Amino acid sequence: MMRWGAFFATTVIVALIIIFQWPKIKQNSKKDKLAFFMLLLIGWVLSMFDLPNMAGPTTWIEALFKPFGKFMEQ
Amino acid sequence: MEKGKISSLQMAIMIYPTIVATAILGVPAITAKYAKNDLWLSPVLASFIGFVTVYIVHQLHKLFPNQTVIQFSEQIMGKVGGKMLGFLFLFFYIPNIGQLIRSYGEFIVDSFLIKTPISLVMGSMVLLCAFVVNGGIEVLGRVAELFFPILIIGLIILITLLSPDFEFKNIFPMFEGGIMPSIKGAIVPSAWFTEFFLLIFLLPFLADQEKGMKYGMMSVFAVMMTLVVVNLSVYFVLGETTSSKVYPVMNAVRYISLADFFDNLESVTMALWILGAFVKISVFYYVAALGTAQWLNLSDYRPVIWPLGILFVEFSFWSFPSAMETSRYDIIAFPIYGFLMQTVIPLFLLVIAVVRKRLGKKSKLS
Numbered sequence A: 001m002m003r004w005g006a007f008f009a010t011t012v013i014v015a016l017i018i019i020f021q022w023p024k025i026k027q028n029s030k031k032d033k034l035a036f037f038m039l040l041l042i043g044w045v046l047s048m049f050d051l052p053n054m055a056g057p058t059t060w061i062e063a064l065f066k067p068f069g070k071f072m073e074q
Numbered sequence B: 001m002e003k004g005k006i007s008s009l010q011m012a013i014m015i016y017p018t019i020v021a022t023a024i025l026g027v028p029a030i031t032a033k034y035a036k037n038d039l040w041l042s043p044v045l046a047s048f049i050g051f052v053t054v055y056i057v058h059q060l061h062k063l064f065p066n067q068t069v070i071q072f073s074e075q076i077m078g079k080v081g082g083k084m085l086g087f088l089f090l091f092f093y094i095p096n097i098g099q100l101i102r103s104y105g106e107f108i109v110d111s112f113l114i115k116t117p118i119s120l121v122m123g124s125m126v127l128l129c130a131f132v133v134n135g136g137i138e139v140l141g142r143v144a145e146l147f148f149p150i151l152i153i154g155l156i157i158l159i160t161l162l163s164p165d166f167e168f169k170n171i172f173p174m175f176e177g178g179i180m181p182s183i184k185g186a187i188v189p190s191a192w193f194t195e196f197f198l199l200i201f202l203l204p205f206l207a208d209q210e211k212g213m214k215y216g217m218m219s220v221f222a223v224m225m226t227l228v229v230v231n232l233s234v235y236f237v238l239g240e241t242t243s244s245k246v247y248p249v250m251n252a253v254r255y256i257s258l259a260d261f262f263d264n265l266e267s268v269t270m271a272l273w274i275l276g277a278f279v280k281i282s283v284f285y286y287v288a289a290l291g292t293a294q295w296l297n298l299s300d301y302r303p304v305i306w307p308l309g310i311l312f313v314e315f316s317f318w319s320f321p322s323a324m325e326t327s328r329y330d331i332i333a334f335p336i337y338g339f340l341m342q343t344v345i346p347l348f349l350l351v352i353a354v355v356r357k358r359l360g361k362k363s364k365l366s
Helices: A004-025 A030-046 A057-064 A066-072 B008-023 B027-038 B041-063 B069-111 B118-135 B137-165 B180-205 B209-244 B248-253 B266-295 B302-317 B323-332 B334-365
Strands: none
Touching: A004 A030, A004 B302, A030 B266, A030 B302, A057 A066, A057 B069, A057 B323, A066 B323, A066 B334, B008 B069, B008 B137, B008 B180, B008 B209, B008 B266, B027 B041, B027 B180, B027 B209, B027 B248, B027 B323, B041 B069, B041 B180, B041 B209, B041 B334, B069 B118, B069 B266, B069 B302, B069 B323, B069 B334, B118 B137, B118 B266, B118 B302, B137 B209, B137 B248, B137 B266, B180 B209, B180 B266, B180 B323, B180 B334, B209 B248, B248 B266, B266 B302, B323 B334
16 A cells, blocks of 8 residues: 555655756766666655565564574564 | 775664664563573674674675675676675665664554654654765764764663662572573574674775774673663563563663652653664665665765655554564564574675685795
């Protein structure tokens, strides 16, 4: 399920970042610009998901170290 | 990439709040859960990891004086291996910052700004930190220098005001269950001590590099002493109930009441704590931005600062449906994950680098 509020807020923030940062990044190398837009794109795409209830890096890490987690929760 | 320089004293002043800020928030309760009344010993045991980590960092720094771990792991492991390792570090730090910001937000929303949406609390902090990181390492050093004395003096005053409520008998009998409880209690704080690995990102920018190790070690010692004093003060006041609190320091501070004038110092405590958290998040933010830019071979880290800010806020929600899940991560995964990424892997890197250097010398001689 999408959380529309989060998605719209992120869209606005991404737009603001582009508006304010573009004049500074314009003269940077192509690679810098690509990294800037790729990271923004990743952030924007992620905002379309219901992140709190989605498995992610921390869930994988918790699963990876499950025996340790059990030891700590004894 | 980074043209600024800081002094080794500034480095120590930056790293101290980076470790202490969150370590005095929930960690005393977690330590008390395992170590009970011997909780004062746990930070001492845990600091061993800190000293070892600083030593490893210093040795790596001596081999590669002008590079961060993202850069020199390519020289140690080769191009592909180095990039993979660099990815592992970023994959460690970026979600870690998310979790850190979430802990910050949960604390503020839970204790004070009850009706404010947590995303606003976290977002405004990220915004502020992004401005600091944008200023570069010199600005970061000065921000830390500005807030460090306030933090220390505030902490000393709070503990002094709290001292009339101390029940020294709370910590007796010592070592009733042997030393094992304190050792288990040391596991979670030791994760905070592994964060001294962040120094590897700061050492290349020191103006006085030869003092880096000395100040790093001093910083570990200062953190250890602070945690011992805080743990003791909290336990003197709260006793056995310490382990049941979420933010035991805040509960302890409520006991302060001097001449009906110094009352309700929770807000002062929170203000002090925010200063620490601000430095902490900024240092982590800087490391993540610098690391990402170096990993992608960019010419500057400034283009990635703002996009990373969005990612941090997203990671602060990702797989954390509740505050409980967020703090549980600190117990069941972070200690081992942090130890692996920030102490064990650097040790491996060091061993490989030293062995390769020796072999290289031998082949040159023959």
